[in-house]
Amino acid sequence: MNLLLSVEGVRVNYRTERGEITAVRNVSFYVDKGDILGIVGESGSGKSTLAYSVLNYIKPPGKIISGSVKLEGVGDLLKLGKEDVRKVLWKEIAIVPQATQNSMNPTMDVKDHFIDTMAAHGQNDKQKILETANRLLEEVKLDPQIVLSAYPHQLSGGMKQRVLIALSLVFEPKLLILDEPTSALDVVNQRLIMDLLKALHQKMGISIIFITHDIQLIKGFANKVLILYAGKAMELGDVNEVWNTPLNPYTIALLKSIPTLHGDVNSVSGIPGSMPDPYAEITGCPFASRCKFAKPVCFEKDPDFLEYKPGHFSACHFSKDIGDNYG
């Protein structure tokens, strides 16, 4: 089997003073070996929460209500105890968190970060650790001589991001999750990181989940894409297929809101309205109020996430019609 990770019906709620809000609504997706899956969503879409629930790492007031996350060779991560999850973290799945500017201990140098991380999983041979660190830092185009003894505040944002990517590879995990790895960086560093990741993926064959708000970053990088809206999975499929023949009105509207270099400027436009109030009870489809295809049924019944073409899923009552018209 080629299947590496399968996520079924994950639901995450947050308890706030004003009541419960649902951050992730019964999301399902899967990752094959060697995949680069892009998870795309705007602010409030629950994309980070989804990534952390894959690691069974949701802190109160958040709570995983239901679902399963099965990793090949490990089983359902959501059923594991805290200590068992700890052993899986970084060895099997590594995550580079979003706020990398502050993701390193300010009182530890880079070398200590490598030593601590590898010692946590039983690797105590300092010589070996340093060898690994040297090799990986070179891999991400950093000079180990300088970087290993540097403290986080002495590194630029782009350098910190690369250190963390190097750190995430120490055990060559099966799956690497990157949460908005470029959003805090300028364009130059963004491109550098993307090229780096592409090279690492080719060289190590590592599977990647790439979370971003910028759908344009996905094109030409990922092979599969999952599109989230208000905590709900709207569409999942091969990147080119989703791009060329989207099955979901939200995807269509999202792609239409991106200007191009040669097309007619009047054929693109933003999506009117805004994300639904997280505190409001949503009946029906969360996108219905902004959707130009919306019919009465959309406000009454939440559409299921169904496979319309092989490997191409969508959550919309009219995906079939859309598919017929577009295709």
Add this chain to the structure above:
Amino acid sequence: MDELQEVGIQAKTSLLYFDNVSVHFEIKGMDKPLIAVDGVSFSMNDGELAALVGESGSGKSTLGRVVVGLQKPTSGKALFRGKDIYKLKGKAFLEYRRSVQLVHQDPYAALNPALTIYESLAPALRRWNIVDKKDTRKAVSSMLEFVGLRPENYIDKYPNQLSGGERQRICVARALSVRPKLVVADEPVTMIDVSLRLSIVDLLLNSKKQFGTSYIFITHDMALARYFLLKGGGGKLMVMENGKLVEMGDVEEVINNPKHEYTKKLIESVTE
């Protein structure tokens, strides 16, 4: 004034006239100054649109700051209606100060977190006597309406109760409230959700249509710059690299027939 004679008639009639403007930053511990803007020349007329495109670090934000009066150039001439921006005094300075405004990239930092939307918008109206004191609230309301926000839902809110897109609309309203002639929009939608970006760009273009506001639209995104200019009825695209303007011309012309290597590179890097 001999300054005017030197630069000729175009300088006098232009809204904005930059001649060989450079900005150098002295950095401690470095022997050479950092050249942020390097000999830039261009001009803008009333009601004209321009887009300034380049990667981060190309100096486009610094150039924008020279235009709005926040960064004195090291050398060169930066003229507003024929007069040196950094030598303006008295009434002429006030006229300039009101005529040129900035919309900043980060709508989270551009609003005072301790003030309500009304408290953020009203002082400028009062400062410039744009409306009578008793009409201030009404005027703020109509500005909110102009930027597509229902006044009763927003006027007494604090910024932290609003989303990024809503905040940026407020910032646009504030910049437009003093009825400027020229607005420098520095990456105004970079921090906004993709699906909301174009509606904010359209908002800027609305004010061009209604009041004839000129814009310098700064962005790293070539396709977005094109959208802005074409949707607004055309304008010039300026491409900046390492502090220099490497290419400038009508937007369609530059995109379809780029002359400079760097422009070609930028165009190629756009995924479609």
Add this chain to the structure above:
Amino acid sequence: MKYGYILRRIAILVATLYTVITITFILVRLSPYDPYAYFLSQEASMGIASPSQLAALAEYYYNLIPNQPIYIQYFQYLISVMEGNFGHSLIYPQMTVANIIATRLPWTLYIVITSTVISFFIGTYAGQRLGYKRGGKVDGSIVTFFTVLHSIPIYGMGLILLFFISLKAGLLPSAGAYSANVAPGPNLPFIISVIRHSILPISTFIFGSVGGWTLGMRANTISVLGEDYVNAAELRGIPTSRIASRYVGRNAILPQFTSLVISIGFAFGGAVFVEQIFTYPGIGQMLVTSVGDGDYPVIMGITIIIIAAVLISVLVADLTYQFLDPRVRK
């Protein structure tokens, strides 16, 4: 370490000391209350008529010669203070102020340093534990307990301990630094007596300051627990115990060291009350006695020395901090 930073700290120390010396001079000589003029008139009224005798007395006690222009008096005073000459006590004319300070300062240092160290460690430990248990029922009542403890003024704490432990229960001595019936020196009975006499003053200090340390460390711990690098470490699978010590503990303690600097000044202020309550022969008690007696040469000398001691401890703490936090090191 930053060279300029050390120089700046030392410059501030010198400037502060100079300011304090000047303030004491102004208070004694230029304020509307002018105790020095009062002293001269008292001496004159007691029959010492000869101006030269009066001048000799004035110099003996105050380091100031009357009838000189004020700026000459000021420079004389500055120079003698820098020479370590603080004049003589008005109450014990045979004692130099420097002498009095030398016999009393060690007792104060002993009490202040011991209690600050103990209180710092207890509070820091308890605060970290509480930080981890934040939000729970236990946390709430313990925080209330420490808030109340923190709200008792140090003299209130001292009086309560003196009254209940010493006077009512008779468990520990109520006054002095050691019993009259032991011979001072490196012998066991003396050491035991010194310790017994210091337990209550030291406890007063600890009870008075441990609440602040605990609440401070609790707040630091909670804020560090919310930092991204703690989450990032958890995500790397680093064991909880290691995170608690190297990630949370280390970073939460750093601000405590900054507070240590401020607390040193507070501790010397507190010594005034604690030594007065337990009639402990330290410099604070001497200061209060001198204030009561109007013994201005002693007041001036003690003030300058206490503040110098505080300044030096602050400098040491400050420079130590430079080694602990890599962010300020380079």
Add this chain to the structure above:
Amino acid sequence: MNSQDKGVEKKSGQKSQNPSSFTVFWRNKYARIGLIITVGFFVMGFIGPLVYPAPKIDLTEIFAPPSLAHPLGTDYLGRDTLGDIIYGTGYILEVTFIAALIGTGIGVAIGIASGYFRGAVGSLLMAITDIVLTIPGMILILVVASVVRSGNPLIVAGVLSVTAWAGFARAIRSQILSLRSSIFVEEARLLNLSSFHIIFKELMPNVMSYTAINFIFSVQGALFASVGLYFLGVLPFSAYNWGVMLSEATSFGGFLAPSLAVYLISPIAVITLFTVGLIYLSFGIDEVFNPRTRRR
């Protein structure tokens, strides 16, 4: 985790009503207790003397235990302890609040001036602040008080403020320094709003919560210090004074009297209660002013 719930948080409360500041304040349990205690002390200080009889010397009732006539017993002259406390409250409130006003006022003024106006004036103000900051306050207060020797509330408050402002001025300065280079201040400059507007309308609201909390802690500091000075006998004796009560508890042979415990503990207890009230009050103020909590 920060990044996790950012999206959820950003929009929360969007359609909520703005609860009034007092509602937010009153919802906090600690704030409620703190406010009740503080108001209680004001009532005791200013209304108490109107309804409670003034303590009178009664040599037949020396160190009487608590009773109906004397709820907290009596002192070495047979005066009612509760009366002593009540009649002493007004003076304490006066001294501590004036001291906090002076200290906070100087602190805000110097902090803002040295943060906003850079250059020679700012540097000089900061150098002075740094010097005052390292002087241990209590010692200097003691020495100044010993020379001044006045019980006038204004003068005592002035003495207590000698060093109290410095730490606060420094904190305000660093906040102003970061605020003045913030983008929203730059925007105000672009709209040509005056320095007056920027200082009082843009910057001040951002340091208000810190100022209010500092005011409360200054009241507490002045409370400890002023009572302490009277306890040490540095300030002149006066009737109805908590510090004098403490001082008298230790002298006049009172330590041997069996009912001394109540007499000794009473002033300590009111000081502690007042301080707890102030600390709790500060929790509530933090909640009202802090934009992160205000949203909820």
